[in-house]
Amino acid sequence: xxxxxxxxxxxxxxxxxxxxxxxxxxxxxxxxxxxxxxxxxxxxxxxxxxxxxxxxxxxxxxxxxxxxxxxxxxxxxxxxxxxxxxxxxxxxxxxxxxxxxxxxxxxxxxxxxxxxxxxxxxxxxxxxxxxxxxxxxxxxxxxxxxxxxxxxxxxxxxxxxxxxxxxxxxxxxxxxxxxxxxxxxxxxxxxxxxxxxxxxxxxxxxxxxxxxxxxxxxxxxxxxxxxxxxxxxxxxxxxxxxxxxxxxxxxxxxxxxxxxxxxxxxxxxxxxxxxxxxxxxxxxxxxxxxxxxxxxxxxxxxxxxxxxxxxxxxxxxxxxxxxxxxxxxxxxxxxxxxxxxxxxxxxxxxxxxxxxxxxxxxxxxxxxxxxxxxxxxxxxxxxxxxxxxxxxxxxxxxxxxxxxxxxxxxxxxxxxxxxxxxxxxxxxxxxxxxxxxxxxxxxxxxxxxxxxxxxxxxxxxxxxxxxxxxxxxxxxxxxxxx
Amino acid sequence: xxxxxxxxxxxxxxxxxxxxxxxxxxxxxxxxxxxxxxxxxxxxxxxxxxxxxxxxxxxxxxxxxxxxxxxxxxxxxxxxxxxxxxxxxxxxxxxxxxxxxxxxxxxxxxxxxxxxxxxxxxxxxxxxxxxxxxxxxxxxxxxxxxxxxxxxxxxxxxxxxxxxxxxxxxxxxxxxxxxxxxxxxxxxxxxxxxxxxxxxxxxxxxxxxxxxxxxxxxxxxxxxxxxxxxxxxxxxxxxxxxxxxxxxxxxxxxxxxxxxxxxxxxxxxxxxxxxxxxxxxxxxxxxxxxxxxxxxxxxxxxxxxxxxxxxxxxxxxxxxxxxxxxxxxxxxxxxxxxxxxxxxxxxxxxxxxxxxxxxxxxxxxxxxxxxxxxxxxxxxxxxxxxxxxxxxxxxxxxxxxxxxxxxxxxxxxxxxxxxxxxxxxxxxxxxxxxxxxxxxxxxxxxxxxxxxxxxxxxxxxxxxxxxxxxxxxxxxxxxxxxxxxxxxxxx
Numbered sequence: 001x002x003x004x005x006x007x008x009x010x011x012x013x014x015x016x017x018x019x020x021x022x023x024x025x026x027x028x029x030x031x032x033x034x035x036x037x038x039x040x041x042x043x044x045x046x047x048x049x050x051x052x053x054x055x056x057x058x059x060x061x062x063x064x065x066x067x068x069x070x071x072x073x074x075x076x077x078x079x080x081x082x083x084x085x086x087x088x089x090x091x092x093x094x095x096x097x098x099x100x101x102x103x104x105x106x107x108x109x110x111x112x113x114x115x116x117x118x119x120x121x122x123x124x125x126x127x128x129x130x131x132x133x134x135x136x137x138x139x140x141x142x143x144x145x146x147x148x149x150x151x152x153x154x155x156x157x158x159x160x161x162x163x164x165x166x167x168x169x170x171x172x173x174x175x176x177x178x179x180x181x182x183x184x185x186x187x188x189x190x191x192x193x194x195x196x197x198x199x200x201x202x203x204x205x206x207x208x209x210x211x212x213x214x215x216x217x218x219x220x221x222x223x224x225x226x227x228x229x230x231x232x233x234x235x236x237x238x239x240x241x242x243x244x245x246x247x248x249x250x251x252x253x254x255x256x257x258x259x260x261x262x263x264x265x266x267x268x269x270x271x272x273x274x275x276x277x278x279x280x281x282x283x284x285x286x287x288x289x290x291x292x293x294x295x296x297x298x299x300x301x302x303x304x305x306x307x308x309x310x311x312x313x314x315x316x317x318x319x320x321x322x323x324x325x326x327x328x329x330x331x332x333x334x335x336x337x338x339x340x341x342x343x344x345x346x347x348x349x350x351x352x353x354x355x356x357x358x359x360x361x362x363x364x365x366x367x368x369x370x371x372x373x374x375x376x377x378x379x380x381x382x383x384x385x386x387x388x389x390x391x392x393x394x395x396x397x398x399x400x401x402x403x404x405x406x407x408x409x410x411x412x413x414x415x416x417x418x419x420x421x422x423x424x425x426x427x428x429x430x431x432x433x434x435x436x437x438x439x440x441x442x443x444x445x446x447x448x449x450x451x452x453x454x455x456x457x458x459x460x461x462x463x464x465x466x467x468x469x470x471x472x473x474x475x476x477x478x479x480x481x482x
Numbered sequence: 483x484x485x486x487x488x489x490x491x492x493x494x495x496x497x498x499x500x501x502x503x504x505x506x507x508x509x510x511x512x513x514x515x516x517x518x519x520x521x522x523x524x525x526x527x528x529x530x531x532x533x534x535x536x537x538x539x540x541x542x543x544x545x546x547x548x549x550x551x552x553x554x555x556x557x558x559x560x561x562x563x564x565x566x567x568x569x570x571x572x573x574x575x576x577x578x579x580x581x582x583x584x585x586x587x588x589x590x591x592x593x594x595x596x597x598x599x600x601x602x603x604x605x606x607x608x609x610x611x612x613x614x615x616x617x618x619x620x621x622x623x624x625x626x627x628x629x630x631x632x633x634x635x636x637x638x639x640x641x642x643x644x645x646x647x648x649x650x651x652x653x654x655x656x657x658x659x660x661x662x663x664x665x666x667x668x669x670x671x672x673x674x675x676x677x678x679x680x681x682x683x684x685x686x687x688x689x690x691x692x693x694x695x696x697x698x699x700x701x702x703x704x705x706x707x708x709x710x711x712x713x714x715x716x717x718x719x720x721x722x723x724x725x726x727x728x729x730x731x732x733x734x735x736x737x738x739x740x741x742x743x744x745x746x747x748x749x750x751x752x753x754x755x756x757x758x759x760x761x762x763x764x765x766x767x768x769x770x771x772x773x774x775x776x777x778x779x780x781x782x783x784x785x786x787x788x789x790x791x792x793x794x795x796x797x798x799x800x801x802x803x804x805x806x807x808x809x810x811x812x813x814x815x816x817x818x819x820x821x822x823x824x825x826x827x828x829x830x831x832x833x834x835x836x837x838x839x840x841x842x843x844x845x846x847x848x849x850x851x852x853x854x855x856x857x858x859x860x861x862x863x864x865x866x867x868x869x870x871x872x873x874x875x876x877x878x879x880x881x882x883x884x885x886x887x888x889x890x891x892x893x894x895x896x897x898x899x900x901x902x903x904x905x906x907x908x909x910x911x912x913x914x915x916x917x918x919x920x921x922x923x924x925x926x927x928x929x930x931x932x933x934x935x936x937x938x939x940x941x942x943x944x945x946x947x948x949x950x951x952x953x954x955x956x957x958x959x960x961x962x963x964x965x966x967x968x969x970x971x972x973x
Contacts, residue, residue, distance in 0.1 A: 109554065263493075267486045310521070334508040335516020336524050348524050348554070371509035375502055382498035389491040393484055401483050405490055412494040416501060425504040 023084035024076050030088035031072055035065045038095025041344060045103045048345030060102075063124055064095050067131045078138040079458035085387050086457070089380050090435055090450045094130075094443065096377070097436035098123055099344070100364050104357040107350040115356055119438050126440040130447030137451030144456050148399050151204025154197045161194035162240070166247055179250045179430055191253045191431075192445035195260075195410050196452065202261055203402035206268035210398070214269035237261045242285045249295040251286070252417045252429025256410060258282055263409040264402055267392075294321065296427075302327050303427040326352055326360060330422050333363040334374075341370025357438040359430065362422045377436070378419065385412035388453050394460035404456045407449050523554070530555035530576060535591040535614030535853065537571050537583055540623045543616070545571060555669065559584075564662035566630040569641075569655050569692045570621060570846065572795070573663030577673055582692070582795045583617055583847070584663075590615040590850045590858065597850075597858045613853035620651035620848045620861075624967040625935070632960030633658035633941070638917075640941035640957075641693035643829040644964050647925060647933045649863035650833070650842030652793060654937070654964055655826075657693040695797035698822035699940050702908030703953070704921045705817030706766040707831055710754055710881065712781035713769045714874040722755040722881045732764035734771070734809035741767045741812060744907070758881045759889035761905065763816045770815020771808045778815055779804055784869035785841065786830050787823070793846045800827040817908060825938045828923045833936035835878050836902070836925035839870030882924075891922065893958035896966055900927040903961065905953030917942055922957035926965040935968040937961045 039061040046054030054060075068091045075082050102120035110116035141147070147154075164170060170181045180187050206213075241258040244250060262278030290296045298321050302309040310328035317323060329352045337347065347367035352360045366374045388408020395401045414431060421428040432439050434446040508516070518525060534557065536543035544567045546560040559574045561567065572582025580588055589595030593602060593614040602612055622644070629642035633656055644654035666677035682688040691697060713719050719726060730750040731740040741763050743749055749762035757765035770778050782788070782802035791797040800823040806814060813819035826844060834841035843864040850859040870878065882902030885891045891903040903924030925936035939957040 263490055267483055267490060270483065270486050307521075331508065332516050332519065332522040332524065334505070335513045335519075336522065337509055338513040338517065339510060348527055351523055366505070366509060371505060371513075374505055374509065378498055378501050378505065382495065385494045385498070386491060389487060389494060393487050393491075398483060401487065405487055409490060409494065412497050416497040419501050420504065423501070423504050423508055425500065 022080045024072075024080060027075065027082075027084035027087055028072055030084065031068050031091060034088040034092035035061070035068050035095065037092060038064060038099050041096060041099040042102065044344040045099060045106070046345075048343060049103075049106050054102075060098070060124070064091075064098070064127075067091075067128060071131050071134055074135045074138050075454060078142075079454050081458045081461040081463075082454040083387050083391055083457035083461070085383065086450055086454055089384050089387070090447070093377070093380060093384075093435035094127055096365075097361065097433075097438075098127070100361055100368075100436065101357050101438050103345055103368075104350065104361075104364060106345070107356075109350040110353070110356055113353060115354055116350075119357060122440070123438055123443065126443045127447075129440065130444040133444055134447040134451040137448055138455060141452070141455050144400055144403060144452065144459060145397060147200050147403070148204050148207070151201055151208075154201035154204070158194045158198040158201055159240075161190040161197065162244060162253075164190045179248055179253060186440070189432075189439065189441035191250070192441040193448075195256065195414075196407065196445060196449055198257060199260065199264075199403060199406035199410060202264045203399055203406055206264055206402055207399045210268035213265070214271055238281045238285060241282075242289060245285065245289045245296070246293065249293060250430050251296060251299065251427060252414075252421070252431040255282070255286075255417055255429070256413050256431070258285075259413045260406055260410040264406045267405050268398075268402060298323075299427045299429070303421075303424060306331060306424060326354070327422075327424060327428055329353075330360055330363040331424055334366040334423060337367035337370045337374075339371045341366075341368050341373055344368050358432050359418070359428075359437065360422055361437045362419055362433055365436070366423075378415075381412075381415045381419075381434075384408075384450075385415070387457075388412075391453055391457040391460060395456055396460060400456045400459060404453060407453055411446075411449065526576070527554050529592055530557050532593065532612050532614065533557050534559055534574065535593065535616045537567075537591075538616050538618045539567070539570075539621045539626070542623075550668070553669070559663070559667040561662065561664045561667075564664050565660035566626060566656065568660045568663055568690075569657040569694050570619060570626075570795075571663065573667065575663070575667050575673065575677070576669035578666060578677055583619075586794050587617045587847070587850060590617060593853070595858070598852055601852050601854065615850060615852045615858060616855070617847055618849040618851060619846050620646075620649075620653065621655065621846060622653040622968055622971055624971045625654040625964050626656060628963040628967040629654040629656035629939075629960065630658065630660075632939075632963055636941050636956060636960070638942050639687065639693065640939070641697070641825040642937065642939045642960060642964060643694050643825045644935055644937040644968065645829045645833040645842075645844055647833040647837035647936045648842065650844045650866070651848070651863070652826075652844055652846040653935060653968055655694045655846065657691070659687045659689040661689040692795075693940075694825045695791075695793070695795060696824070698798055698800055698824050698827075699919045699921075699942075700821060700908035701817040701823040701828055702906035702919065702921055703761045703763075703817060704828055704831070704904045704906035704923045704938075705815070705821055705823070706758060706761065707835065707878065707882065707904050707923070708782055708785055709766045709770050709778070709815045710758060710878055711785075711835070711870050711874065712773055712778055713754065714877055715781060715870060716773055716777050718769065718773060719754055722877050723753045725751045725753055726757065726765055726769070728752060728757070728762070728765045728768050730764055732768055734767065734812050736807060737809045739809070741816075755881045755884050758904065759884050761890055766816050767812035771812040773811075773815075774808070775804065775806050775811045778802065778811060781869060784867045785834060786827055786866065791826060791830075791844060793826070793844050795846065797824050797826045800824050817906060825940050827938075828921065828940075829936055829938035832882075832903075832923040832925050832938060834869050835875055835882065836927065836933035836936045837875075838872040839875035840868050841866045879927075883927075886924065890954045891924065891958055893954050894922065894924050894962045894965075896926060896962060896969070898929070899965075899969060901925070901962075901965065902927070903958065905958065907953055920953045920956040922953045922961045924958070924961045924965065926969060928969070934972050935965050937964050939964075 043053050101123050104110055105116045105120050107116055164181045165179050179191050241254040245254040265274045306328040309323050310325040312323040313325040333349050349356055349364040349367050385408045392401045392404035395404055417429055418431050418433050420426040432442045533547035537545045544562050547557045548560050550558050555576050572584045574580040574584035591614045593612045625644050633640045640658050642654055642656040661680050666673040680690050728751050733740050743763050747760040749764050752765055779802055787800045787802045790799045803820040810819050814821045843866040845861050849857050851857050879902050886894050886901045886903045890905040894901050894903050906921030908919045920941045923938045925933050927933050939960045941956045
């Protein structure tokens with residue numbers, strides 16, 4: 001869309017306008033809700049389970065409020081023109097996740113198998129660490145373009161992070177997927193951090209190479225075919241994704257990285273042919289690996305027929321495969337929630353057992369908050385992703401655009417892969433719902449992701465020192481209430 | 483770069499949309515089938531989350547619930563006098579499901595029945611936990627105790643059914659040996675062991691068999707009441723005291739085999755009254771043979787033979803065969819050959835005679851009520867058939883009363899009450915080698931002319947001397963005490 005369609009009657013204006021409001025007070029108002037809603041939810045769980053307001057309500061509320069407050073003040077000071085929705089939305093999800101984790105902590109059945117019990121306290125600590133990283137990003141990263149300098153260092157870092165779980169003695173196999181490493185008593189999912197570092201590399205790399213990739217091509221059947229040597233980068237990333245799939249047996253991470261790269265490639269070159277290539281290559285890769293990797297085959301089998309898997313999990317089988325009833329249990333949990341849900345604390349998602357508070361936490365939301373609640377949560381995820389895309393649109397530099405679209409695209413893909421897996425839409429993978437699920441790596445990495453997006457959006461929305469100084473910047477729209 | 487960005491925005495929107503569509507499919511379209519999937523453990527958790535409603539006898543529950551400390555099932559069923567009431571209640575077990583009333587009225591007892599919807603909604607609004615309704619039975623506690631204790635004292639297998647002739651209400655329904663449903667109401671290993679011990683392959687006495695409803699026995703001489711009814715209804719004889727055309731010995735038609743009597747009895751050309759008093763096989767065998775298979779079958783069917791009864795607990799169908807030759811019909815007419823009846827069936831015979839020929843449909847659930855004790859469903863007495871005209875019924879009554887006054891059933895006499903009855907001793911086993919069954923069917927008539935109770939008793943005593951077994955000796959005393967218990971509770 002060009003700026004010529006803008007008209008005052010549509011209440012739109014261009015981002016380039018001088019003196020755009022900072023919207024910090026809007027953010028503060030939204031943050032108050034983002035803290036109050038989880039506090040109410042927390043009280044609700046206590047009332048449902050023990051008929052009384054939980055003793056930790058005050059400290060919990062103050063803790064979440066304090067973290068949100070610090071984040072808000074830092075944004076106010078270091079990124080005054082940042083997008084006002086990102087921080088409240090992430091806070092709300094993080095807070096609701098804490099409530100759900102605390103609710104599952106109360107389940108005796110989960111305590112007995114050491115899945116729950118005291119996890120909410122840990123998660124609050126991880127949240128604090130996440131907010132600390134968020135603050136650090138905003139404090140040290142005064143301009144996101146400085147990240148451009150670290151393009152190739154990022155590549156090395158991302159590769160190391162991705163390969164860490166394969167190092168003997170460090171990586172562990174958790175239910176088939178090798179995406180964890182253990183350092184002392186901590187277990188870390190390096191993939192979550194690799195997601196951000198890799199985006200920085202892709203953004204830096206594609207910004208430099210985009211002209212070559214976009215222009216030097218031949219037209220064939222309506223598609224612009226890239227030159228053979230320009231296929232190099234996509235082949236490398238494809239090969240890396242296949243390697244992750246084969247050696248870490250993790251479909252989700254593999255899909256996430258490849259999808260993110262294709263999105264960024266498409267945005268950088270504006271060539272639809274890359275999408276076609278990307279889809280073809282991912283299809284070939286997924287089918288090829290699935291033809292010989294039993295873990296992936298089991299996941300696909302479980303997806304196609306969860307009831308069969310449930311029944312196999314209750315029998316003695318000699319096929320050497322650990323059959324899991326989790327997907328069927330999750331489907332039952334969703335179905336039992338129905339339209340309005342059972343209400344906090346009144347569901348039975350403990351039946352999911354392992355990973356009930358991490359990979360499968362969405363089932364708890366589905367059961368206890370129902371279709372209504374879960375749709376709201378999915379829409380919040382959608383909003384975060386769209387605010388990220390909005391940031392990319394508003395960004396005035398190609399690196400910022402690529403970085404923002406890469407991060408928000410990865411975020412949306414991750415939500416789709418995890419939620420789709422838990423709801424039986426696609427085969428299940430070993431990733432976690434950002435902010436909701438229990439797990440330090442996920443929470444910390446995603447707060448960093450929000451930090452980077454806020455930094456880009458601040459730069460994008462900040463009044464330009466000299467209007468139209470940057471010929472690269474296009475005029476884009478922002479909806480503004482009259 | 484903005485054009486592809488906008489497309490990616492749409493793509494991200496589509497991803498979320500796909501999730502929303504899938505979520506609607508799962509939580510709206512498929513919600514009910516997922517929620518009520520029997521493999522979904524929530525179904526069982528919900529089922530045992532509240533105390534189950536009770537089964538009520540004489541205003542007091544014979545069931546209860548106990549809160550459990552462990553596991554995800556909160557409440558477990560308990561039973562008071564479990565073995566005595568098991569033939570009525572059946573069982574409700576977390577591991578083994580339910581039977582009989584516990585199964586048939588499960589919706590009311592758990593509170594999930596649609597008819598409780600309004601109450602449940604009200605409870606939900608006022609924040610009360612959901613409660614199951616109650617099943618109020620027609621049973622009479624004193625009669626049931628008399629029946630069960632009587633069977634227990636005999637020590638052998640047996641069953642008792644008592645009915646109120648004017649309504650069809652089941653007053654007693656006892657089976658022995660019985661079992662305590664409390665012992666396997668849970669879902670632990672102990673429950674499984676207790677249940678396993680009761681199974682027929684581990685316990686030849688088969689205590690879980692409900693003999694009152696689900697076992698058919700050859701009714702023996704008690705079936706002569708049906709044969710006498712057929713003779714009166716078909717106009718073969720019009721009075722109890724008219725001599726019958728009965729030779730002695732009686733050679734069964736088409737054979738050279740005489741039909742024997744039990745001893746040297748005055749059966750030649752005896753009146754039906756005398757024939758019933760002494761239980762003459764020759765007289766009633768010949769009546770059956772003369773009437774023929776079709777007429778006998780028609781009368782037996784009017785009494786409820788050859789059909790299952792739903793009280794609402796199902797009873798097996800009693801048998802009177804079709805397509806028999808004359809000698810087989812003769813044997814069948816004295817309760818031998820293929821003829822087989824449940825204790826409930828024979829109680830229905832006595833009840834129809836006592837109720838002046840009108841057979842009322844037997845039932846054991848008087849009322850289903852909500853947890854607020856207001857009625858959800860009330861059973862109305864229902865006439866099933868009229869096997870006898872009132873005149874013929876009164877003739878048959880006078881015959882049965884003679885049996886108790888001066889015949890084989892003197893053990894059932896109750897002072898101040900007119901009792902009509904019929905004994906029976908049925909052969910069974912290969913060449914009659916097994917212990918015979920002792921039968922007694924009877925009714926009581928009060929001075930005001932009303933009949934408060936009709937009863938059927940069957941006893942098989944493995945330990946008793948074969949000669950001791952006779953309806954009059956073993957079964958009649960139990961019938962007497964059941965009738966007395968009912969009469970006493972009426973006063």
